[in-house]
Amino acid sequence: MSDALSSSVPHIIRQAAASPTFSPLYRQIKTLMMSALGAGEWGPGALIPSEAELAARFGVSQGTVRKAIDEMAAENLLVRRQGKGTFVASHGDPHARYRFLRLRPDNGLPQQKRSLPISCVVRAADAATAVALALQPGDPVVAIERLLYFDARPVVFDQMFLLAEIFAELTLATLEREGRAESLYRFFEQRFGVHMIRAEEWVRAVAAEAGVAKYLEVAPDAPLLLVERRAYTYADRPVEWRRGFYTTDQHHYYNELG
Amino acid sequence: MSDALSSSVPHIIRQAAASPTFSPLYRQIKTLMMSALGAGEWGPGALIPSEAELAARFGVSQGTVRKAIDEMAAENLLVRRQGKGTFVASHGDPHARYRFLRLRPDNGLPQQKRSLPISCVVRAADAATAVALALQPGDPVVAIERLLYFDARPVVFDQMFLLAEIFAELTLATLEREGRAESLYRFFEQRFGVHMIRAEEWVRAVAAEAGVAKYLEVAPDAPLLLVERRAYTYADRPVEWRRGFYTTDQHHYYNELG
DNA sequence: CAGTGGTCTAGACCACACT
DNA sequence: GTGTGGTCTAGACCACTGA
Numbered sequence: 001m002s003d004a005l006s007s008s009v010p011h012i013i014r015q016a017a018a019s020p021t022f023s024p025l026y027r028q029i030k031t032l033m034m035s036a037l038g039a040g041e042w043g044p045g046a047l048i049p050s051e052a053e054l055a056a057r058f059g060v061s062q063g064t065v066r067k068a069i070d071e072m073a074a075e076n077l078l079v080r081r082q083g084k085g086t087f088v089a090s091h092g093d094p095h096a097r098y099r100f101l102r103l104r105p106d107n108g109l110p111q112q113k114r115s116l117p118i119s120c121v122v123r124a125a126d127a128a129t130a131v132a133l134a135l136q137p138g139d140p141v142v143a144i145e146r147l148l149y150f151d152a153r154p155v156v157f158d159q160m161f162l163l164a165e166i167f168a169e170l171t172l173a174t175l176e177r178e179g180r181a182e183s184l185y186r187f188f189e190q191r192f193g194v195h196m197i198r199a200e201e202w203v204r205a206v207a208a209e210a211g212v213a214k215y216l217e218v219a220p221d222a223p224l225l226l227v228e229r230r231a232y233t234y235a236d237r238p239v240e241w242r243r244g245f246y247t248t249d250q251h252h253y254y255n256e257l258g
Numbered sequence: 259m260s261d262a263l264s265s266s267v268p269h270i271i272r273q274a275a276a277s278p279t280f281s282p283l284y285r286q287i288k289t290l291m292m293s294a295l296g297a298g299e300w301g302p303g304a305l306i307p308s309e310a311e312l313a314a315r316f317g318v319s320q321g322t323v324r325k326a327i328d329e330m331a332a333e334n335l336l337v338r339r340q341g342k343g344t345f346v347a348s349h350g351d352p353h354a355r356y357r358f359l360r361l362r363p364d365n366g367l368p369q370q371k372r373s374l375p376i377s378c379v380v381r382a383a384d385a386a387t388a389v390a391l392a393l394q395p396g397d398p399v400v401a402i403e404r405l406l407y408f409d410a411r412p413v414v415f416d417q418m419f420l421l422a423e424i425f426a427e428l429t430l431a432t433l434e435r436e437g438r439a440e441s442l443y444r445f446f447e448q449r450f451g452v453h454m455i456r457a458e459e460w461v462r463a464v465a466a467e468a469g470v471a472k473y474l475e476v477a478p479d480a481p482l483l484l485v486e487r488r489a490y491t492y493a494d495r496p497v498e499w500r501r502g503f504y505t506t507d508q509h510h511y512y513n514e515l516g
Numbered sequence: 517c518a519g520t521g522g523t524c525t526a527g528a529c530c531a532c533a534c535t
Numbered sequence: 536g537t538g539t540g541g542t543c544t545a546g547a548c549c550a551c552t553g554a
Contacts, residue, residue, distance in 0.1 A: 024541080024542060024543090025542075025543070026542080026543085050519075050520060050521085051520080051521070052519090052520085060543080060544090061543060061544045061545070062544090062545090063542095063543065063544065063545085064542080064543060064544080066521090066522095067542085067543090069521095074332070075516055076516050080520095080521065080522090081520085081521080081551090081552085082520070082521045082522065082550065082551050082552080083519080083520055083521065083550070083551030083552035083553080084519095084520065084521080084551080084552060084553085085519090085520060085521075085552095086520090086521075099515075100515045102513070102515070198514070198515060198516050199514075199515040200512070200513070200514055200515070201512070201513045201514075201515060202510045202511070202512055203461065203483065203506075203510060203511035203512075203513065204483070204506035204510050204511070205463040205464070205481035205482050205483045205504075205506050206463070206481050206506075207481050221479075223463035223464050223465050223481040223482070224463050224481070225461065225462070225463045225483075229515075246463075248461075248462035248463050248464075252460045252461060252462050253460070253461035253462070254458070254459070254460055254461075255360070255458070255459045255461065255513060256456070256457075256458055256459075257357075257358045257360070257456060257457040257458070257459060257487075258333060258334050258456050282522080282523060282524090283523075283524070284523080284524085308538075308539060308540080309539085309540070310538090310539090318524080318525090319524060319525045319526070320525090320526090321523095321524065321525065321526085322523080322524060322525080324540090324541095325523085325524090327540095338540065338541090339532090339533090339539085339540080340531065340532050340533080340539070340540045340541065341531070341532030341533040341534080341538085341539055341540065342532080342533060342534085342538095342539065342540080343538090343539060343540075344539090344540075
C-alpha cells in the first residue's frame with residue numbers, strides 16, 4: 001500500500017462546517033487521491049483499488065468514496081469500467097489521444113495525424129513564457145518547434161515551451177525516435193511521468209508570417225488561427241506553454257458550449 | 259400540478275436491464291423532467307418542486323430524484339441553491355448572461371456589451387442554413403444582422419438565422435426596443451419562450467470581406483475569427499444557426515480543455 | 517464463480533435561507 | 536422554527552467482466 005495514502009488517513013477531519021478548514025469528507029478523500037495521483041502512486045492507465053477497498057482504507061462508507069471518484073471521473077482524471085474497476089486516465093487511451101486538440105477536418109473523415117519535430121533546444125524564457133509558466137524571465141525552458149500533419153497536409157505549426165526542470169533531457173533525436181506515432185502528451189506521460197490533465201486556450205486570427213507560411217505551405221499573410229495554450233499537470237502546476245498556428249482551409253476548431 | 263408530470267408517473271418502468279427499453283430510474287425521472295421543461299411547465303428562473311415532493315410524485319426515493327437533478331445541474335439546465343430550492347437555469351441569471359460568448363478582452367477588464375441590430379427579415383433558407391436547422395432549402399427563416407460592441411468598440415458582426423416557425427413575429431423594431439440591454443438569448447427566452455440550452459461552434463480564421471470590414475472598422479482582408487454556431491433548445495432541437503465575425507486585435511476566444 | 521462498478525432505498529443529521 | 540438542499544451511512548440487489 002502506498003505510504004502517501006495510508007499515512008494520510010488520520011488526517012481526515014470529521015467536523016462541523018463552522019470550522020474554517022472544513023470540507024466534506026468526499027472532498028478530503030478526493031484531495032488525498034489527487035495527491036496520490038500527483039505523487040505517481042498510480043500511474044496513467046493503472047487500476048486503482050476498488051471502492052470497497054478505498055472505503056476501508058479511508059474509514060468511510062463506499063458511498064463517500066464513490067462520490068469522490070464520481071467527481072474525478074467527471075474531470076477526466078479517472079475512468080470507470082463496470083465489472084473491471086476504475087483506472088487512471090491516460091493520453092494513451094484510444095478515446096483520449098489528442099484529447100486537447102480541437103481541430104477537426106471539415107469533411108468529418110478521420111485523418112492520420114503525424115508529428116514532425118523541427119527543433120528542440122534549451123533556452124531562456126522570454127517574458128510571455130515566464131509569465132505563463134510562473135517562472136522568472138531568463139529561467140531555462142525547453143523550446144520545441146514541430147509540424148503536425150493531417151494525412152499528407154501540414155496543418156499545425158507549434159512552438160512549445162516546457163519546464164526545463166522536468167524536460168531538460170528532451171532532445172530532438174528522442175522526439176524523432178519516439179514521439180512520432182503517439183500523441184506528444186502520451187509520450188510525455190510515458191517518458192517523463194508528467195500527465196497533462198487540463199489546459200486553457202486563447203484563440204485569435206492572425207496573418208501568417210513568412211516563416212510560418214512556408215512551413216504550412218500557405219501564402220504569406222494568409223489568415224491563420226493562433227492558438228495559445230497553457231497545460232497543467234496535477235496540483236494545478238503549469239508545465240507547458242504553447243503557440244500553435246492552425247490552417248483552417250480544410251479544418252476547423254470545434255467546440256461545444258454547455 | 260402539471261398534467262405532463264402527473265400523467266407521466268405511471269410510465270415509469272421498474273424492470274431488469276435485459277429489457278431492450280431499460281434505463282435506470284433516475285434517467286427516466288430526468289427524461290420526464292426534461293419533457294416538463296420543454297413543455298414550459300417550469301419556465302426559466304422558476305423554482306421547481308422540492309426533491310421530497312418530486313420523489314413522492316414519481317414514487318421513488320429522494321436519492322433517485324437527486325441523481326436526476328444532479329445530472330441536469332451538471333448540464334446547466336437547473337441551478338441548485340442550498341436552503342432555497344432548485345431553479346430552472348435562465349440566460350437572465352447574472353452569471354449566465356452571455357454564457358455562450360467565449361470572446362474575452364485581452365486585458366481581462368469587464369467591458370459593457372451592447373447589441374446594435376442592423377436588419378431583421380424573413381427569407382428563404384440557403385443550403386447551409388437549411389442543413390444546420392434541419393429544414394428544406396427554401397423554407398423560411400428569420401435572418402438578423404447585428405453588431406456587438408464591447409464598450410465603444412465594434413467587435414462582433416453576427417448573421418443569425420432563426421426558425422421562422424418560432425420567431426416569425428420578430429422585427430427590427432422589436433429588437434431595437436427590447437433586445438439591447440440584455441443578452442439576445444435572454445430576450446428570446448422571455449419574448450418567445452425559447453430557451454437555448456447548448457450549442458456547437460466551428461471556428462476558422464478568414465480574411466475580412468469589404469462589408470464586414472466596414473462594420474468592424476478594420477482593414478479589408480484583415481484576419482478575423484469566423485465562428486459558426488448552432489444553438490439548440492430542449493429535445494435537441496436546433497433553432498438558431500449563426501455566423502459571427504470576431505475581431506481579435508484586443509480580444510480572444512477563450513476555452514478550457516478538460 | 518467472485519469481484520467490480522451501477523442503482524436504489526431509508527434514514528439520520530448538517531448547513532443555509534427565510535419567516 | 537420550518538423547509539430546502541448537502542452529506543454520510545448501511546445494506547440490498549443488479550449488470551458486467553473475466554477466471
